[in-house]
Amino acid sequence: KAGVTQTPRYLIKTRGQQVTLSCSPISGHRSVSWYQQTPGQGLQFLFEYFSETQRNKGNFPGRFSGRQFSNSRSEMNVSTLELGDSALYLCASSTDLAGGNEQFFGPGTRLTVL
Amino acid sequence: AQSVTQLDSQVPVFEEAPVELRCNYSSSVSVYLFWYVQYPNQGLQLLLKYLSGSTLVKGINGFEAEFNKSQTSFHLRKPSVHISDTAEYFCAVRTHDNNNDMRFGAGTRLTVKP
Numbered sequence: 001k002a003g004v005t006q007t008p009r010y011l012i013k014t015r016g017q018q019v020t021l022s023c024s025p026i027s028g029h030r031s032v033s034w035y036q037q038t039p040g041q042g043l044q045f046l047f048e049y050f051s052e053t054q055r056n057k058g059n060f061p062g063r064f065s066g067r068q069f070s071n072s073r074s075e076m077n078v079s080t081l082e083l084g085d086s087a088l089y090l091c092a093s094s095t096d097l098a099g100g101n102e103q104f105f106g107p108g109t110r111l112t113v114l
Numbered sequence: 115a116q117s118v119t120q121l122d123s124q125v126p127v128f129e130e131a132p133v134e135l136r137c138n139y140s141s142s143v144s145v146y147l148f149w150y151v152q153y154p155n156q157g158l159q160l161l162l163k164y165l166s167g168s169t170l171v172k173g174i175n176g177f178e179a180e181f182n183k184s185q186t187s188f189h190l191r192k193p194s195v196h197i198s199d200t201a202e203y204f205c206a207v208r209t210h211d212n213n214n215d216m217r218f219g220a221g222t223r224l225t226v227k228p
Contacts, residue, residue: 004157033216043204045215056215090157099208100146100165103216105157 002026004093004106012112018079021109025072025093031055032074033103034066037088046089049074050097078111086113116141116207120219128227129197135190135222137205147188148206148216149179158204164188175199200226 005024013019025032033056034046045058049068066076072093078085088110092103121136139145146165150158162173169181179190188205205219 035218042220043218045217048215058215092158099210100163102160102163103158105150105159107155107157 004091004104006089006091006106006109008109009107010110010112012114013081014114015081015083017081018077019081019111020075020077021089021091021111023074023076023091023093023106025074025091026104029093029095029104030072031094031097031101032068032072033092033094034074034076035090035092036060037090037108038086043090046076048097055097081113083113085111087111116143116145116209116217118205118207118217118219120203120205120222122222123220124223124225126225126227127195130194132193133191133195133199133224135203135205135224137188137190137219139186139188139205139207141186141207141209144210145207146210147179147181148208149173149177149188149190150204150206150218151175152202152204152221154201161190161203195224195226197226197228199224 007022031050033048036044048056052068063079068074088108090108092105094101094103117140119138127133148163149161152158162171164171164181172178202221208216
């Protein structure tokens with residue numbers, strides 16, 4: 001089985017631009033979560049989707065948004081980029097709403113905002 | 115909301131020595147507990163998890179952890195480490211009700227020296 005894939009792996013943007021990151025979960029997984037990882041703040045939860053519905057949301061501004069498609073693939077969008085948005089963005093999938101289920105992580109998208 | 119504290123940001127140890135990475139959590143309700151490992155430029159990989167039952171949990175790569183409810187701890191141990199265990203280790207917690215996100219600790223950088 002293929003693992004979680006994220007595209008692109010690396011991205012460089014400038015302040016004020018917007019960006020869309022993509023995540024393809026493991027086949028059969030219906031839950032997708034997104035995390036932001038930075039040296040200063042560590043791993044922070046962004047949102048979780050299940051069956052195309054956002055089930056949980058972390059404490060991030062409205063510039064961060066996401067969606068999930070009927071095939072469980074997910075995208076997240078960040079508008080009006082700020083320098084502080086530079087981070088590794090990780091996507092994780094699980095068979096059902098995470099709970100006690102294992103989350104399988106992708107390799108991440110490294111976003112650099114200049 | 116739940117929270118996680120990893121008591122050591124860095125743990126240096128010599129090859130073949132035992133190691134313990136400490137994790138304490140806080141939650142007003144029952145929780146699931148996890149340990150993940152992150153190798154450079156990769157996503158997170160699950161080492162082990164505690165859902166219920168036996169408090170001693172065995173995971174991959176020879177790691178184990180013990181859930182201690184009275185001390186709200188979930189320390190990770192390995193009796194003999196290898197150079198290849200050098201990585202970042204994250205403790206995580208999620209409540210049973212699935213309405214809360216996965217909370218990660220700040221991480222412990224394990225460095226195994228020859």
